[in-house]
Amino acid sequence: MTQPLLPDVRRPANGGPKAAARNRAALIVAAREIYAAQGLDAPLSAIARRAGVGQGVLYRHFPDRDALATAVLxxxxxxxxxxxxxxxxxxxxxxxxxxxxxxxxxxxxxxxxxxxxxxxxxxxxxxxxxxxxxxxxxxxxxxxxxxxxxxxxxxxxxxxxxxxxxxxxxxxxxxxxxxxxxxxxxxxxxxxxxxx
Incomplete structure (x- = not known):
């Protein structure tokens, strides 16, 4: 069976190091806000959502909860x-x-x-x-x-x-x-x- 052709959709360009730095900064700001509202046990998914990134991006910058809390501090x-x-x-x-x-x-x-x-x-x-x-x-x-x-x-x-x-x-x-x-x-x- 033949697969239907999908429209040629291009992925957004990778922003490289600038996007990585922006994402990291956004995660720290989001973590500060979420921690202030929900405490240090707040779900990391809420932090990623607030920062406008996926959880994979969060874990690429901060391998665990302690690393993120340390970055905020x-x-x-x-x-x-x-x-x-x-x-x-x-x-x-x-x-x-x-x-x-x-x-x-x-x-x-x-x-x-x-x-x-x-x-x-x-x-x-x-x-x-x-x-x-x-x-x-x-x-x-x-x-x-x-x-x-x-x-x-x-x-x-x-x-x-x-x-x-x-x-x-x-x-x-x-x-x-x-x-x-x-x-x-x-x-x-x-x-x-x-x-x-």
Missing amino acids: EENVRQIEQAAAAEDMSFADILGVLTWHLKESAAFLGLLHMRGSVDHSEALAHALALSDRVERALRERLPDGHRLGAANDLMLAVAMVSGAAGGPEREARERRAMAAWRLLGVEVGTVRPFDA
């Missing part, structure tokens, strides 16, 4: 480091960027609470390294004489605010985080992501 920390490196950002502005990440990312909240854990797994070691990077970025821009200048006060305050920022709704997380900063007597700029 890396992006959060990178944005805080970039904000701290920007000359036109005040310390209050940098705290606004940090607070935005606390509002948007359940994974980031967890990262800032891992210091007290006694488990020394590879994931914990990586999380502690990320937490150290956040502290270094903040401490480099901490004004002399700031109320959070004592040895452990800075990250203790961040942990306290991140603890207050838990919960399922973004707006409530932001309100609670800002109330916690206010109770600590710390000025915070506009809560927003950092755009380089």
Whole structure:
């Protein structure tokens, strides 16, 4: 039996490395959004759908759930480091960027609470390294004489605010985080992501 001829349909051109970089960035943004709404156990299929890619593309970039969560955390920390490196950002502005990440990312909240854990797994070691990077970025821009200048006060305050920022709704997380900063007597700029 002869197969009917199918119309000559061309597959879209492969975007190459540019498409791969775009897809990876879209997956990280989608993961941050899905994690904020559904937590770290959200289905990976929902993340792929939100990013507008297939699950195969997701797994090509992130072989497992941990790799994707780590990429989201890396992006959060990178944005805080970039904000701290920007000359036109005040310390209050940098705290606004940090607070935005606390509002948007359940994974980031967890990262800032891992210091007290006694488990020394590879994931914990990586999380502690990320937490150290956040502290270094903040401490480099901490004004002399700031109320959070004592040895452990800075990250203790961040942990306290991140603890207050838990919960399922973004707006409530932001309100609670800002109330916690206010109770600590710390000025915070506009809560927003950092755009380089």
